[in-house]
Amino acid sequence: MPERRAFDLVVIGAGAAGLSVTAVAAQLGVPVALIERGAMGGDCLNFGCVPSKALLAAAHHAAAIRTAPRFGVSAGEPQVDFARALDHVHRAIAEIAPNDSEERFRALGATVIRGEARFTGADTVAVNGETLTARRIVIAAGARAAVPPIPGLAAVPYLTNETLWRNRSRPRHLIVIGGGPIGLEMAFAHRRLGAEVTVLEAAAMLGRDDPELVEGALLALKAEGIVLRDGVTIARVEGREGAIAVVLDGDGGAEERIEGSHLLVATGRRPNLDTLDLDKAGIETTRSGVKVDRGLRSVSNRRVYAIGDIADVEGVGPRQFTHVASHHAGVVIRSALFRLPAKVDYAALPRVTYLDPELAQVGMTEAEARAAGHRDLAILRWPLAENDRAVAEGTTRGLVKVVATRRGRILGAGILAPHAGEMIGMWGLAIAAGMKLSTVAGMIAPYPTLAEAGKRAAGQAFAPRLFAPTTRRIVALLRRFG
Structure with a gap:
């Protein structure tokens, strides 16, 4: 008879979301089991945020050498050793990996189980031949690359964000299918490291972002020498290793042929739910993930939470960012552990x-603000020039x-700038804290x-009011009093 073990909390998935919940639960003394079938750290550490930013760092250094003469510093064309750039990527992963390791989480007090989890009931999960029962189960299974059904694609070698990091030779010409953040970031990095790059997108590049800012971003990519093609329809893919069309x-x-040496497919993500047997636990799903309420609880099984890349909150679709995973973890901790x-x-x-x-x-x-019904808007801009x-x-x-x-409530902000990611935090705080424009304008x-x-x-x-004729008349009147 299969062994049964009981826990207060079972977490499925050791990515950013699952690790955050497990770490807090274990340190609070809660009996918690963490199940992971793949690499600890999930997509962010192994295939996403960390390796991509490490490769981008190499790309920025190459660009700094190319632009140095503008500042009176003599330099030639950078000599790019692509294999060593990949070594830097893997060193970055290895340096961060101990934070997400089995050893660390076992030391915190969690039970770490390596294997494939499957639901066997509303509150039971099977893994490696044993059954775990839990008061609460957290699904944090993450997502993987979504590969579209393009004719011929399965017959040619192609890369995804998960396999890209095994390629140690610089592509001669990288073709990217997908003009979202992943596709464009990798196109940008490879171009600065010396590859020719063409990006193909069926719709609009960066379609979720502000078109005014996107236009500037795309102009910058074109200035780098990246060929951007949107609104295209791909008929098929042909070729072999090193010669893709x-x-x-x-x-x-x-028909038009785009020929290159390597192909990267970056057409979105799909949830890792197909092996979990969610139906045996009565867990409803959508095409995007597990159907949950704003408290991240399954709408059909209240013992179950879904967080991170697979949480479809009230049908709006997942928000697939590591910082969202951390936010979700905080919600689950307050709800499942503190009953708040x-x-x-x-x-x-x-x-x-x-x-x-x-x-x-x-x-x-x-x-988005206009679509939400806000009509009397103030659109404010300040150019970096x-x-x-x-x-x-x-x-x-x-x-x-x-x-x-018009009353000063901040609804959103967009920034196109070097280090915009560092600059945007101020605006996030302003929105979350309900600050008015006057507070931001008045800061030092x-x-x-x-x-x-x-x-x-x-x-x-405030500039129109400050320099309006009425204000000028008030100042003139006050001047009469000395």
Whole structure:
């Protein structure tokens, strides 16, 4: 008879979301089991955030050498050793990995089980021939690359964000299918490291972001020499290793061939739910993930929570970011462990696409604000060309754009700038704390910094009133009194 073990909490998946819940539960003395079938640390550590940013770091160094002559520093074309750049990527992963390791979590007091989890009932999970029962079960299974059914794709060697890091030779010409953040970041990194790059997108590039900021980001990518093709229809893929062709449908039935050495498929993510036998636990799903309420509890099995990349909150779809996974973990900890009311709140959710300049967004875009019924909006801008730090560093492409109500309530902000990801946090705090534009405009910003552009953007809300004829008359009147 299979062995049975009882826990207060069973967590399925050792990615960012599952690890966060497990760490807190274990340190609070809660009997918790963590089940992982693959690599500890999940997608973020092994295939996503960490390796991509490490490769981007190498790309930024290459660009710094190329642009050095503008600043009076002699330098030639950088000599890129792609294999050593990949060594840096894997060193970064290895340096962070101990934080997510089995050893660390066992030391915290968690029971770590390596294997494939399957539900066998509303509160039971089977793994490695034993059955675990739990008061609460947290599904944090993450997502994997979604590969579209393009004719011929399965017959050719292609890369995804999961297999890209095994390729130690620089592509001669990288073709990227998918113009979202993953596709464009990897296109950008490979181009700066010396590869030719073509990006193909069926719809619009970076379609979720503010079009005004996206336009600037795409112009910067084109200036790097990246070929961007949106609105395309892929008929089929042909070729062999080192010689790939993507065939596009053209006007009037004509076809166009895009030829390259490597193919990266970056067309989104799909939830890792197909092996969990969710039906045996009565857990409802959508195409995007587990159907949950704002408290991240399954709408059909209240013992179960779903967090991270597979949590479809009230049908709005998952928000597949590591920082969202951490936010979800906090909600589950408050609810499952402390029995406190807790709900997700995406009003101040930031996102960043790491290009150069970076594109960052928090809260609503202008289009989203109008779609939500906000009519009397203040759209405030401050270009980097008017920021002294940007001028000094020669990085004047970009702007800060703020969406607010006429009464000063901040609804969202978008930034196209170097280090926009570092700059956007101020706006996330402002939205979360309910700050008004006057608070941001009145803060003392260090000079000279890029962050000062945010203060200047907020100040644009008050400039018309400050310099209006009525204000001038008041000042003139006050002058009479000495």
